Amino acid sequence: MLNKNKVVVGMSGGVDSTVAAYQLKKMGYEVIGVNMRLWQDDFLEEEHFMKDGGCCSLSSVEDARRVCEQIGIPFFALDFKGVFKETVVDYFIDAYKNGETPNPCIACNKYVKFEALLEKAHQLGAYYVATGHYAKISYDDSIERYVVQKASAIEKDQTYALYNLTQEQLQHILMPLSEFSSKEEVRQIAAKFDVQMSQKSDSQEICFVPDQDYVGFLKRNGDFKIESGDFFSTEGEILGKHEGIVNYTIGQRKGLGITFGKPMYVVDIDPEYNRVVLGENNTVFKSELWAKDVNFIQMASIKGPYRCEAKIRYSAKPAPCTIEYHDGIVHVIFDEPQRAVTPGQAVVFYQDEYLVGGGTIIRK
Template identity: 40%
Template sequence: MTNALGIHKPAGATRVVVAMSGGVDSSATAALLKEQGFDVVGVTLQLYDHGAAVCRPKTCCGSKDIHDARAVADALGIPHYVLDYEASFRRDVILRFVDSYAAGETPIPCVLCNQTVKFRDLLATARDLGADALATGHYVRRAEGPDGPQLLKGADPARDQSYFLFATTAEQLAFLRFPLGGMMSKDETRAIAARHALPVAAKRDSQDICFVPDGDYAALVTGLRPDAARPGDIVDGAGRVLGRHRGIIHYTIGQRKGLGLGGGPPLYVLALDPAANRVVVGPRAALDCPVVRVRDVNWLGGPEMELRVEARVRSTRPPVPGLLRRLEGGKAELMLDHPEQGVAPGQACVFYQGDRVLGGGWILPQRSS
């Protein structure tokens, strides 16, 4: 007998740990699984306690969200546990985020959080609780393929979160479930929450990075790595000094505004050089990037070492076609059919074939050797 999660057990004998953030997505996930007859256990992670961050309305994982998750669990009549992951979250997410910014990169902390705290630590905890699966409220799909489970885009393109889950390993994917991945709109999710009279049915989605509720990344980085805010030179491609910058943490590849260079043709940030503490600028055409090199590739595809793919170089960009060459040492090289702009070190490059996620890696500085 195969249940709704593809597990060969009756639903009532299948324990599912649900990662409950206190938002409507994870709450609806728990409600849907409870409705389907599964043995549901809710787990909420306490990741930080940063003063104003705990009660800001557009973040997640603070004390208000823990309260909301507990209220949802009570409404559903399921066990609920709060786990203190502050130490690992600081080590694996916050400090890596800060160090990445200080190194002239543009990091994505949500990927780091999924990769470490959630899909490494929480998954291990779910197994300790005797679970058969760990379910989350992410808008992605999981399907059984001829060689094991596959990761697919969410059915709703506007809510697809596959870009942020590229680092999910095949072993983790075998244990994970994403009940909302097939939903065609957020209205369907809220309807589940409303049907169960959950107190978060109308709660707004989180938007900001949870540990930077006011959006001031530079202040966080400066507080932990003061040297990253040192002023320095803004130079052109030939090294000629055009002006001064306020610290490389205030800039990202492709940026045009806020350079303070006065008149003349528009200039864009082409590269950040933390070793020399310089911001390199130039014309927009110089942003064209025909080849994207990545490190630490997580591969979910087949044995091919060279293949055609569609790739996203930022979460806000649509997939673009190119030829992928997988290299030794967990690296890869993507030759794009048409150059992309704004390709920034520290961002992810995620590879697709149709709806299937083949994997991805972290973009390397395009000017390095």
């Protein structure tokens, strides 16, 4: 029997998860802090993983242990390395191998934080799992479904990375930072009991690549050889040599290693023939895209053309569009062309402040 007053909080040792645990205890919940051991790269162990490298750093365990003691809640450090490698790291490597740009945070949320951790929470008798995400979860009686809304601290809103949540998961998730108006407000609460932790910087983008050299990470952990190939123009002309498709992403201009006397951008990546296609800025814009692995939150599916807004990357502004859903694939037609539509990234749909759903952008 699961206890609805009991909640497991994923503790990274950072500001957000710490304040989430603190707020939940203050609200009367029986709180358990869990630090998830996710990855260890022996090559970087001494230089980087002893430092503040985000949720995968060794220092995060001790930080999480310390703040749990200060809050007055039990603490566990649990090994999630197996599921993290299988669902996040292997996916990350395969995406680059296939000429895509992955989003590991979305995969981690789907398979680790809100699947594996939720399963562990249930084993501990807890009904809920909680994180330091900035998003609002509520139940809408009119449609009889759980819904997700943008956070009050709109500049910190993380709904883009949460589109994969299912109705079953949503009923077991708490996000106590949803009503805070700013990150500074959260830091002020953290400073009341741990000044050192309250001043920590936000987590880096790829927690398991603390030196930010993802190509080096691929060389150490990938099962494929990174080979040079040809740059092509959009007209099919060979322009020069590239250093391997993993070094490039759609829309990239800097770091091409070759000059043309005018700005040139990555327009396409062709893994089959090991080609990188370059073009001028206008060739980077597209009016439509297709996405797979689609999940809808506000409805089980959609029928016919559906008007909404969509983001093609975390930092993008939502853009008006029409979407059509056929056989597991979403076709998105934008009112205005969007820059650098990138296979492997997520396209996420919104109705005003509500998260509708999303999917993974594919080539078409």
